[in-house]
Amino acid sequence: MALIQYAVIGHVGLITINRPEALNALNRAVLQELNEVLDAVDLGTTRCLVITGAGEKAFVAGADVAEMCCMNESEARIFSETGNALFRKIETFPIPIIAAVNGYALGGGNELALSCDIRICSENAVFGQPEADLGITPGFGGTQRLARVIGSTSKAKELLFTCRNIKAEEALQIGLVSAVYPQIDLLTEAIKMADRIAGHAPIAIRNIKKAVNEGLDMPIEDAIQHEVNLFGNCFTTEDQKEGMQAFLQKRKEKVFKNR
Ligand code: CO8
Numbered sequence: 001m002a003l004i005q006y007a008v009i010g011h012v013g014l015i016t017i018n019r020p021e022a023l024n025a026l027n028r029a030v031l032q033e034l035n036e037v038l039d040a041v042d043l044g045t046t047r048c049l050v051i052t053g054a055g056e057k058a059f060v061a062g063a064d065v066a067e068m069c070c071m072n073e074s075e076a077r078i079f080s081e082t083g084n085a086l087f088r089k090i091e092t093f094p095i096p097i098i099a100a101v102n103g104y105a106l107g108g109g110n111e112l113a114l115s116c117d118i119r120i121c122s123e124n125a126v127f128g129q130p131e132a133d134l135g136i137t138p139g140f141g142g143t144q145r146l147a148r149v150i151g152s153t154s155k156a157k158e159l160l161f162t163c164r165n166i167k168a169e170e171a172l173q174i175g176l177v178s179a180v181y182p183q184i185d186l187l188t189e190a191i192k193m194a195d196r197i198a199g200h201a202p203i204a205i206r207n208i209k210k211a212v213n214e215g216l217d218m219p220i221e222d223a224i225q226h227e228v229n230l231f232g233n234c235f236t237t238e239d240q241k242e243g244m245q246a247f248l249q250k251r252k253e254k255v256f257k258n259r
Contacts, residue, residue, distance in 0.1 A: 011198035023061035047198035060109030080139035100190035128165035
């Protein structure tokens with residue numbers, strides 16, 4: 001059985017991490033399959049991805065502790081580099097990716113969610129970075145992305161130092177997730193959001209993702225120039241003409257061609 005399942009629903013791709021017997025823990029094989037699935041996404045037709053975990057208990061309960069426990073320094077570095085490269089690929093993936101967090105998102109699980117563009121979760125979701133209690137630091141980007149995502153080094157360090165798990169309501173309150181849904185509705189809501197994103201001009205959406213992500217790492221003057229360039233680029237597309245003509249013609253239906 002595949003460790004990663006991939007389904008296409010219209011313009012939306014649904015990735016499911018499928019190792020429920022180990023609460024979808026990330027071992028080398030899961031990381032490799034996830035990488036392969038991302039490489040196989042048809043970017044000509046797919047406009048948004050959703051990532052979730054199999055079962056009702058966990059999104060991802062972390063990196064696989066059983067696999068990690070006997071690593072030496074060099075193996076640990078390679079594992080961290082592999083996970084970091086994959087999560088950076090997710091972060092910079094050309095189309096938006098929504099994490100539908102359906103339960104535990106601990107350690108590498110929270111780090112996976114952090115590398116996605118948007119996080120929504122179920123009422124039973126639990127988030128945390130328990131690494132310090134295992135004698136390690138987060139190794140898949142958590143020391144870098146948590147503070148950036150929630151916009152507070154104080155809160156990020158509190159969570160990283162105390163290894164305190166937080167529930168969905170607190171995750172919403174600190175801005176770690178955008179919305180909380182009953183578990184039964186989570187996937188439907190995630191796909192609905194992805195569908196809504198997929199209904200807008202795809203090149204504009206890609207340019208927005210680039211502008212926000214890359215701009216945040218630039219001085220503001222350079223970031224504004226980056227926006228100018230990406231805004232200008234939209235005017236080379238057929239979809240800009242379609243979007244604006246539809247508005248001027250008071251036409252509700254638009255056909256965006258990803259061109
Ligand atoms: N790794 C391996 N197996 C796991 C993991 C994990 N992270 N989480 C759960 N499992 C397995 C359990 O061992 C158990 O297997 P088995 O049935 O064979 O005993 C099965 O999943 C079910 O789990 P539990 O019986 O423990 O379920 P509970 O409901 O009692 O508890 C918890 C659920 C609270 C989520 C609990 O499983 C838990 O605490 N899991 C570990 C959470 C954790 O510490 N995660 C962080 C791991 S470290 C990490 O992610 C670092 C990332 C960076 C790596 C850098 C590389 C160098």
